[in-house]
Amino acid sequence: MFRRSVVALRPDIDTDEQLQAALQEIAAWERDQKDIWFWEKLGRLPFMLLDKVTPKFIQEKLGQAVDEIGGYIQNGGKYLISERSVIERLQRNAYGDEELTIERIANLPLAVMNVSAEQLSSSRSKLATLQGATTGIGGIFTLAVDIPAILGLSLKIIQEIAICYGFDPAHKEERVFAVKVMQFASSDIVGKQAILEELSSYDQLRKSNQMMSQLQGWREVVMVYRDNFGWKKLFQMIPVAGMLFGAFINRGMLNDVAEAATMLYRKRRVILKLAENEANHNGNDND
Numbered sequence: 043m044f045r046r047s048v049v050a051l052r053p054d055i056d057t058d059e060q061l062q063a064a065l066q067e068i069a070a071w072e073r074d075q076k077d078i079w080f081w082e083k084l085g086r087l088p089f090m091l092l093d094k095v096t097p098k099f100i101q102e103k104l105g106q107a108v109d110e111i112g113g114y115i116q117n118g119g120k121y122l123i124s125e126r127s128v129i130e131r132l133q134r135n136a137y138g139d140e141e142l143t144i145e146r147i148a149n150l151p152l153a154v155m156n157v158s159a160e161q162l163s164s165s166r167s168k169l170a171t172l173q174g175a176t177t178g179i180g181g182i183f184t185l186a187v188d189i190p191a192i193l194g195l196s197l198k199i200i201q202e203i204a205i206c207y208g209f210d211p212a213h214k215e216e217r218v219f220a221v222k223v224m225q226f227a228s229s230d231i232v233g234k235q236a237i238l239e240e241l242s243s244y245d246q247l248r249k250s251n252q253m254m255s256q257l258q259g260w261r262e263v264v265m266v267y268r269d270n271f272g273w274k275k276l277f278q279m280i281p282v283a284g285m286l287f288g289a290f291i292n293r294g295m296l297n298d299v300a301e302a303a304t305m306l307y308r309k310r311r312v313i314l315k316l317a318e319n320e321a322n323h324n325g326n327d328n329d
Contacts, residue, residue: 058319059316065309068309155208166199192292
């Protein structure tokens with residue numbers, strides 16, 4: 043399990059040694075990505091068994107969520123966030139006087155990016171817990187509200203973490219990456235490995251527009267989210283249990299998404315920083 047730790051903020055340039063250490067930490071996290079939790083597997087069964095009797099309005103809401111993800115990929119839709127509040131947080135953590143832009147964020151020390159992402163993850167996790175408990179009050183019928191709500195929270199934290207590492211979610215290719223992060227967080231070990239391989243050279247593929255054609259099965263993201271509501275659907279029939287399980291499952295889902303986003307965006311930024319350092323070293327050697 044990935045353990046977040048607060049790193050002392052330092053206004054210096056990341057060295058190759060620091061970046062290589064960060065890359066090793068990310069590699070260890072990737073190796074630790076195992077099959078989905080045993081109880082989570084069981085949790086999907088009730089929804090699968092009860093799928094045929096799922097009320098029509100919930101099925102319609104699921105279909106709407108699928109369409110909204112498609113809209114998000116194409117044009118940002120209602121899920122595209124404003125970067126201003128995230129940039130202001132980075133500005134405070136960096137203790138800098140120079141006004142930040144997304145382009146300038148890329149030059150911040152990795153420690154500033156890490157702490158900002160951790161702060162946002164913690165804040166959104168609390169919000170997801172509250173939201174899950176609130177929608178759990180109404181039993182099974184509030185799933186129609188809960189599914190798009192947790193979907194929206196997931197996309198929001200992914201975009202916020204993207205900005206923390208200097209990637210602009212307003213760009214279509216970054217929205218594709220965001221959906222890939224959601225797929226990764228919800229996949230089993232086979233799916234995780236496949237997505238990691240796809241994303242290993244994302245920035246190179248992005249420049250040649252190949253990744254746009256590789257985004258397949260994004261509709262499955264919503265279907266996996268639906269399956270993850272298995273336990274919730276079963277226990278929401280009991281009023282108090284619906285609140286408890288709603289809070290527990292939503293918090294877990296949001297934490298998984300935030301962790302995946304943090305590590306995957308951090309990996310991209312570390313690799314880019316190492317490439318920049320190498321280019322600077324070569325440039326200095328040629329002078």
